[in-house]
Amino acid sequence: MVDSRARQARTFLGRGLWGAIVAGTLLLGCSPCPGSSPPELVFVNGPEPESLDPHLITGQPESRLCEALFEGLVARDAQGRIVPGVAESWELSPDGRTYTFHLRSCRWSDGHPLTAAELVASWQRAISPKTASRYADLYDDIENARSYRLGRLKDFSRVGVRAPDARTVIVRLEHPVPYFLDLCAQPVFYPVPIATVERWKDDWTKPRHIVSNGAYTLVSWRINDRVCLRKNPLYWRANEVHISRIDALAVTQATTAFNLFYTSGADLILDKGLVPTFFLESLSRQPYFHSGPFFATYFYRFNVTRWPLSDPRVRKALAMSINKNRLVTRITRAGERIAPSLTPPGVPGYTPPKGLAYNPERARQLLAEAGFPGGKGFPRLSILYNAGQQNEQIATEIQAMWREVLGIDVELRNEEWKVYLGSLSSLQYDIARSSWVGDYLDPNTFLSLFLSGGGNNNTGWSNRRYDALLQEAAREATQKRRFERLREAEELLLEEAPIAPLYFYQAVLLYHADHLGGIGPNLLDHHPLRCLFIRKSIRNP
Structure with a gap:
């Protein structure tokens, strides 16, 4: 049964467009997972996850799920702030190089x-x-x-991390790192159940095998x-986790x-790319529309290994x-x-440099100098x-720009998320949306x-001076001098x-604040599922 908001949508969108949208939605399986209680929260998560192994993932859709399933030494709250996780407390040495973490009494989901x-x-x-x-x-x-990561050192005992007892982890850094706790909140720093991983190998994240330590466990995963x-x-x-069952939908x-x-098939959309842009201006006036800047950039990569x-x-x-x-208008x-x-x-304290501006005349001159x-x-x-x-609209627009300005033709190549990530990491592309x-x-x-x-470079670009500047920045004693080195590197x-920055993201979320709570504004656009709570159900039974 369609609720009143769906009827409003018909009026808002127009019958023809509404029919097309409904037809597209019918292609998506919308029945809940079998053998489990109905979900209290359903949200649109974006593309099909590439993995649920926190050490292997790279994308936001996977990160949201892994953060629900696992927890590291520290975590983030609804405002994006660092809070205790597996570690209940920690100390930093006077020289800023040694962290001592004290673990709380925690158990994996298998006990x-x-x-x-x-x-x-x-x-x-x-x-x-x-x-x-x-x-x-x-x-x-x-x-x-x-x-150790590069294979030059074989003995892990020489790496600056050790466990002197069952509840203490000591980490020794090469130099002071002002954002080290932020790193510890990243999925690649999460603990994994070593015995389970060794037993089941690549299958350890399947629902019948996975063991986790976060706010949620995995019930099922339908591709x-x-x-x-x-x-x-x-x-x-667990007493602070208010939603007992969550479904994350794979929708592109x-x-x-x-x-x-x-139509109340989902309570929440977290990804601006999943909000139709053709009526965004009207949509932005709706009470369920929430927007703000966040710390993210849309850019194109160039594969510099290809002529x-x-x-x-x-x-x-x-x-x-x-x-x-x-593009933005x-x-x-x-x-x-x-x-x-x-x-x-x-x-705070960092002013990014200004790179290459739109300049068709200079662009044509450079292309001619290169022999074209x-x-x-x-x-x-x-x-x-x-x-x-x-992504398709942007690629089509840039394709037209290059034809108009430079007189060149490029093809468009569309791949599903997992395949796309593989092509990116293996440099099987010319120019790539990123x-x-x-x-x-x-x-x-x-x-x-x-x-x-770097594991996420994915351009083939390498510059010794750039590498040296980042290394120098890491060794600087003051934030001011550190930012000077970083700015020089960015210039x-x-x-x-090797990249062409296009625009800075604007976060867009769709949800009814009088029904769903626990979403806090923050530049990192970080919204942990464990922090959400239902004020009133908005979906049909």
Whole structure:
């Protein structure tokens, strides 16, 4: 039965468009997972998750689920602030290099205790070259961790992390790291059930095998449909978890997601890309529309290992022929600001540099200097993007811009999320749509991406001076001098142009605040499922 909000939607959208949206939604399986109680909360999570292994994931949809299933030494609250997690307290040495974490009495979902030794073993797994975690470089600030990650050091006992007893973890850093606690809140730092992982190998995250320590356990996982979660009664603060059952829907089409929300098939949409942009202006006046800036950038990557993208003049020509204002006014339309830099504004004390501006004349000149006057002789490249209406619209618009300004034609290549991530990491692309959401409020979370050999570099670009600047920044004694080095590095990155920043994200969430609580505004756009609570059910039984 369709509720009153769905009837309002028909009027708001118009009958023709409403019919198309409903037709699209019927393609999505909307029945709850079998053999479990009905969900109290249903939310649209975006693409089908690539994995639920916290050491292997890279995307936001996976991160939301892993944060519900697992918990590290520290966690984040609804406002994005660091709060105690598995560690009930910690101390930092006077030299800023040694953390001593004191673990609380915690249990895994199968009842066995979570010990300091198991957490250290989990970190060893995450750093190990055999695991091939794309986030393993986040451990590089720990003493000798980088050498171990790269296979130069074989003896893990020389890495600066140890467990002197069952409830204590001591971490020794290479140098003071002001955001180290923020790193400890990342999924790659979560403990995993080592015995379960060793027994079931790649199948350990399947519902019948998985053991977790977070606020929720995994009930079932239906591919391209939903992941079903249930409250974990053994979670150390289970009394603070108010929703007993959650379904996370795998949806990539904005019209489908919006219809699910409007017909009470979902309580919450967390991803702006899943809100239809063609009526965003009208939608923004609705009481369930919530928006604000957050620490994330939409950009294009260039595969510099492929000719002619190996020529920085070509990369700069492509970047300088993109009219970013057209993208945010014609397509995204949620108040996004164009991105002159990779790092978004919002870090106290850091002013991002301004990179390559829109300059068609200079772009044509650079392309001619590279041997392609008027686009003559330029090979037919392709833009890779993951499935999604807005990604396709942006790629189509940029395709038109390059034809208009440079006289070149590029193809569009659309892949599902998992396939797209594989193509990106293996450099099986020419030009690729990308985005990055800051893991912590510091420019390093963006700039460290493009270190030589970084797990999330995904461009083939390498620059010794850039690497050195980031290393120098890490050793600076003051934040002011540290930011100076980081700014110099970002200037170099923008000038070399292995990427083309396009715009800074504007967070858009759809939910009824009088029905759903626990969502706090924060620049990291971080909304832990364990913090949510239902004021009043809005979905039909």
